[in-house]
Amino acid sequence: MLIVLSGPSGVGKGTVRKAIFDQPGNDFQYSISMTTRQPRPGEKDGVDYFFVSKEEFENNIQTGQMLEYAKYVDNYYGTPLKYIDETLDAGKDVFLEIEVNGAMQVRSKRPDGVFIFLTPPDLMELKQRLIHRGTDSMEVINKRIHKAFSEIEMMQNYDYAVVNDEVPNAVEKIKEIIRSERLRVTRVMPDYLEMLGDSNK
Amino acid sequence: MLIVLSGPSGVGKGTVRKAIFDQPGNDFQYSISMTTRQPRPGEKDGVDYFFVSKEEFENNIQTGQMLEYAKYVDNYYGTPLKYIDETLDAGKDVFLEIEVNGAMQVRSKRPDGVFIFLTPPDLMELKQRLIHRGTDSMEVINKRIHKAFSEIEMMQNYDYAVVNDEVPNAVEKIKEIIRSERLRVTRVMPDYLEMLGDSNK
Structure with a gap:
């Protein structure tokens, strides 16, 4: 669900x-978002966000791997499908x-x-x-x-x-x-x- | 509701x-059922059931005043619309x-x-x-x-x-x-x- x-x-x-x-x-499991913005002090990759490059994010969009995304100012924010499908497949x-x-x-x-x-x-x-x-x-x-x-x-x-x-x-x-x-x-x-x-x- | x-x-x-x-x-309010069976010792009209005659119940059916009803053995049981509509109209x-x-x-x-x-x-x-x-x-x-x-x-x-x-x-x-x-x-x-x-x- x-x-x-x-x-x-x-x-x-x-x-x-x-x-x-x-x-x-x-x-239930919190879905970690993906972003192209820089991590702030203390933020950890895979915990607060998945931090990726602009190229990687745009590649994810083009290959249909984002459930949803948006661009704010100059950065992308979005929800990667992979993490969600893996969690749902595990019954969570x-x-x-x-x-x-x-x-x-x-x-x-x-x-x-x-x-x-x-x-x-x-x-x-x-x-x-x-x-x-x-x-x-x-x-x-x-x-x-x-x-x-x-x-x-x-x-x-x-x-x-x-x-x-x-x-x-x-x-x-x-x-x-x-x-x-x-x-x-x-x-x-x-x-x-x-x-x-x-x-x- | x-x-x-x-x-x-x-x-x-x-x-x-x-x-x-x-x-x-x-x-929320419990809907009291209507029945043609005799009250058992201790049962009160308007509390446990609305106790009515067979004629009154059948009249209610024919005039569309029952939300639902059924006949078990020789007695009718059902839900009178009036009580429900009054309660819903009162916002309950x-x-x-x-x-x-x-x-x-x-x-x-x-x-x-x-x-x-x-x-x-x-x-x-x-x-x-x-x-x-x-x-x-x-x-x-x-x-x-x-x-x-x-x-x-x-x-x-x-x-x-x-x-x-x-x-x-x-x-x-x-x-x-x-x-x-x-x-x-x-x-x-x-x-x-x-x-x-x-x-x-």
Whole structure:
């Protein structure tokens, strides 16, 4: 099972992901990204990122070895397929934390993944702010409404929406979603059918 | 949100449902069934069942007021629509615990419900038993395989499969499924859209 955590920039995806993997006993594997940027002090190849050259990254793109990628400023960032397929083949679930554009690339290639959208808490608070219009200028409110439309538009392409009101809350909800998704009939059915297939041998 | 717990007879649906509602703080409502059978000592109308006459029940069927129903021996059992719609309209989730035939009636009328299939633990253990064939007679094994096929066939029409290995485990999984389903984008989206609709007023 492929689990994808994404959300608008600044929502705190990285913080939530770190909090999940700081906890012991996770039975899913974090997918390490590949990048062409230089390692920062303390960053290790194969732990924080797979650090590769621009040529190697572009070669990976051309040979279809990237599940998703993007270019920021002058560097590539992306998810190599090899690591993910190896982990899934070993029977482990994979956890990706990526930008919304990347998540949509993954959705198109792996529609059976679990797509979780992390929502900024002020999207929920917007209603309160609209009710108490006096406290914000019209400009501030209109800007927020515009941002809300774009966030809700993104959200439509996901399976779940988790509000990042407090990191421990969001972490717990995400882990519950993962546990529940494992109980989906569409996911457990192949095991049962395989078992019955064995019974006919 | 309509939550339907079902499963093959004898799997322990009633025990699991009672364990769920014995816990305090559930934010969903148990749907009380309607029946034409006589109340047993201690049973209360409107608590254990809605006790009605055969005429009243058949009138409910004919006027489309039953979400599902069945006849066992000489008595009707079923789920009245009125109670469910009132609870849902009040913004509360409704929990049904019913037989598989009833669950399929509900699925056809309310496809957006959450359908949970309680699985007997020996379905999972079947594989072990098949491996150690020596311990069971062929007749016992074939009977169990036949039963397994029918259980898996039923399961296909549900969203989730929860193994009833230990009641507290099953209870926790069901509650996690309910909490996760509330985070589904298809369920939270109307709230967000309504909020944005308000913002245009």
